[in-house]
Amino acid sequence: MSEARGHGHDHGDPAAMRGVEEHAAAVAALIADTGTEVVPLAAARGRVLAADLTSPVALPPFDNSAMDGYAVRAADVATTPVTLPVAEDVPAGRVDGPPLEAGTAHRIMTGAPVPDGADAVVQVEWTDGGPPGATVSIERGVEPGQSVRRAGDDVTAGQVVLRAGTVLGAAQIGLAAAVGAPELTVHRRPRVLVLSTGSELVAPGEPLRHGQIHESNGPMLAAAVEDAGGEARLLRFVPDDVEEFRTALDAALAEPTDLLITSGGVSAGAYEVVKDAFTSRGVDFTKVAMQPGMPQGAGTYDGRVAVVTLPGNPVSSLVSFEVFVRPALRRAAGHPHPDRARVRARVAEDLRSPAGRRQFRRGRLDAVAGTVAPVGGAGSHLLAALAQADCLLVVGEDVTEVAAGSEVEVWLLES
Incomplete structure (x- = not known):
């Protein structure tokens, strides 16, 4: 009973229904914090950091040039124009740069370490671009420290650069890489089994016979789980038979699962397989004072796995997910902002x-x-x-x- 049936009973006394906040709290209480795991940076995007990240190094780790140009002593270019011999070439990545002698210049590239003895960089546009082994004519002077990025200017060694609870995007992963972290401790993604029931359902792409519909709730809810930061598995086309339903479910639950989501089969019709399979097995069914999405269920199946049952109409199902399940999943995964803006x-x-x-x-x-x-x-x-x-x-x-x-x-x- 997924998308075609078991969903048309949108009536009842609102005074006898459960409030939206009450049901949201019941769902949230079912889904425990997921714990933590260590993942490589490549797998960390969108995850929530579970432990502070402290940098073992300074950023930059050494004084380096902010410009392509010439490393100099500012005192040597106080009066311009001036011509200096170019003693060395210092590209980015050079690790054996010799010190700068008074009255000389080193050609230097952006990001390259500023040599000992130099206290400024003259950008190449203010020179005639003379090569190493020759001379350079400098047209404008510079102040000490000009065009030099100082060591520790961005991050100091021992500084906490990312706090627990940070959602990891591109900039945060870039920072973690810059301080040398190959992996991060994050909250584990909730593992969610999305179960789709209904003998009337066929897979998208298959021809429809009279009375059949393409199954859409399963892919839709699995995508919603992934969007919320969860890890979805999809169990499809479970027939409208209680014993077959339980058999298929028990087999699927052999894999670790934090939450089971079903859609349909929870209303007041004659073939409500989800309700029949879960009643007296730890799942409570109720009506919630909302539209769409009145028939709902939540509980723990045989003490084994948290269960949220959603109504079968596609809009009711996805709206119910937005209201009840998405914030609960994000909260369990440590997200600092579980609700939609x-x-x-x-x-x-x-x-x-x-x-x-x-x-x-x-x-x-x-x-x-x-x-x-x-x-x-x-x-x-x-x-x-x-x-x-x-x-x-x-x-x-x-x-x-x-x-x-x-x-x-x-x-x-x-x-």
């Missing part, structure tokens, strides 16, 4: 919302104008509208009508 914007048209339920509508934000426009209707089957949306606009439980121009809360789906 939220802003306020003026809604571009009138909206209606069911009493007593928090509504999550698909939308597109115009950040310049400060407005948000709904995309598609409120129907939980309108997946194309969700694919066009870049945000969710949120209407509170106590609001049934929102006039155009009123402010609403907006969750940024690309944050």
Whole structure:
């Protein structure tokens, strides 16, 4: 019961339903911190640092030239123009550079170590570019320290350069490499099994017979898990039979799993295999005061693995993931900002919302104008509208009508 059935019961007394925050807390409580692991820098992008990184070296590790030019003693070029013999060539990477004698210059490249005795660099544009073994004519003088990057100017040895809790992007990985760290201690990614049920489902690319649909929730939710920083496995096409469901699930759980996510089979229909398989096995089913996504479930299957059951309609399923699962996964993986970024914007048209339920509508934000426009209707089957949306606009439980121009809360789906 995945995407075609077991999802049309969006009714009930809101007073008897669980609140959104209450269910979010129940889901978060199921997913424990993942622990840590050491990974090479190449695998660290997007991970969360689990331990402070201290630099064993200074950056730069030595005084070096900020320019292509000539290493000099500033006193030797105080009066210009002046001609000096070019005694040495100092390219980047030279490790045996001799000291600079008074009254001479060394040709030097950007990043190369400034030789002992030199206290400044004259950029090549202020000279005639004379080569080593000849002379250089210098047209402008320099002050001591000019065009010299001092050792430790960026980082000092023993300095903490990255704090635990830092999300590792390109700049952070570059810094870790620069201080000589080949690997980093990070929070382990949550291991998530996404289970797709429904005898009506066939794989994308396969021909459809009457009554069949292409399975979309599994790939969609697996992608959402990966986007949230988790590690997804997809178990597809489990039939609508309780014993076959449990057999397939038990086999899949032989691999380490932090969380099991299902979609569909949790509503009030006659063939709700997920509910039938998990009832009395540690998973509780409830209705949450929200639209879309009212039928939900959460618990621990036979004391073995945390389970979150999502409704089967694609929009209900992905919105429920955004509201309940994504922040819980990111929090378990040590992410300092588990929630989507939220802003306020003026809604571009009138909206209606069911009493007593928090509504999550698909939308597109115009950040310049400060407005948000709904995309598609409120129907939980309108997946194309969700694919066009870049945000969710949120209407509170106590609001049934929102006039155009009123402010609403907006969750940024690309944050």
